[in-house]
Amino acid sequence: PLPVLAVVGRPNVGKSTLVNRIIGRREAVVEDRPGVTRDRVSYEANWNGRRFKIVDTGGWEQDVLGIDASVAAQAEFAIEAADAVVFVVDATVGATDTDEAVVKLLRRAGKPVVLAANKVDGPSGEADAATLWNLGLGEPFPVSSLHGRGTGDLLDAIMEAL
Numbered sequence: 679p680l681p682v683l684a685v686v687g688r689p690n691v692g693k694s695t696l697v698n699r700i701i702g703r704r705e706a707v708v709e710d711r712p713g714v715t716r717d718r719v720s721y722e723a724n725w726n727g728r729r730f731k732i733v734d735t736g737g738w739e740q741d742v743l744g745i746d747a748s749v750a751a752q753a754e755f756a757i758e759a760a761d762a763v764v765f766v767v768d769a770t771v772g773a774t775d776t777d778e779a780v781v782k783l784l785r786r787a788g789k790p791v792v793l794a795a796n797k798v799d800g801p802s803g804e805a806d807a808a809t810l811w812n813l814g815l816g817e818p819f820p821v822s823s824l825h826g827r828g829t830g831d832l833l834d835a836i837m838e839a840l
């Protein structure tokens with residue numbers, strides 16, 4: 679079976695955009711409003727000839743209302759089923775309380791984590807990305823999932839984690 683990579687993070691940080699970038703197609707649904715990916719969706723991808731499965735997830739919502747709780751549960755299942763996790767943070771916003779909560783969950787799961795500092799569309803965003811060292815997950819990889827900036831380095835790190 680192919681190694682499995684889960685893409686997690688709170689809503690609207692650009693998880694589905696990153697997944698589309700990695701699979702090279704626009705299959706994961708991208709939306710301006712949070713919480714559109716309601717479930718786990720799995721795709722096949724490859725990087726430098728190595729194949730793997732990539733699982734897009736809905737983001738975490740901290741309010742425990744109906745569907746949002748189940749979205750969080752799906753994300754937790756995705757982590758459990760994964761060999762490695764890409765944790766996506768919006769570098770233009772910085773680490774939020776929800777992000778900190780996700781970090782705790784990731785620590786508990788004990789899976790290898792690669793930290794993607796997304797929405798770094800240009801050099802001026804690099805400093806924002808660097809503040810994410812504070813999450814304690816190691817090096818934040820600055821990427822623009824929208825434009826492709828930095829995604830090669832991110833994928834190299836992912837392949838080492840998988």
Ligand code: GDP
Pocket residue numbers: 687688689690691692693694695696707708709710712713714715737796797798799821822823824825
């Ligand atoms: P998800 O909820 O985490 O799956 O986020 P989406 O992939 O649906 O993206 C949410 C919004 O962020 C959309 O409007 C995307 O176009 C935007 N977005 C995603 N990645 C980037 C990026 O690298 N740079 C910028 N500027 N916007 C992005």
Ligand code: MG
Pocket residue numbers: 693694695707708714715734735736
């Ligand atoms: Mg999504």
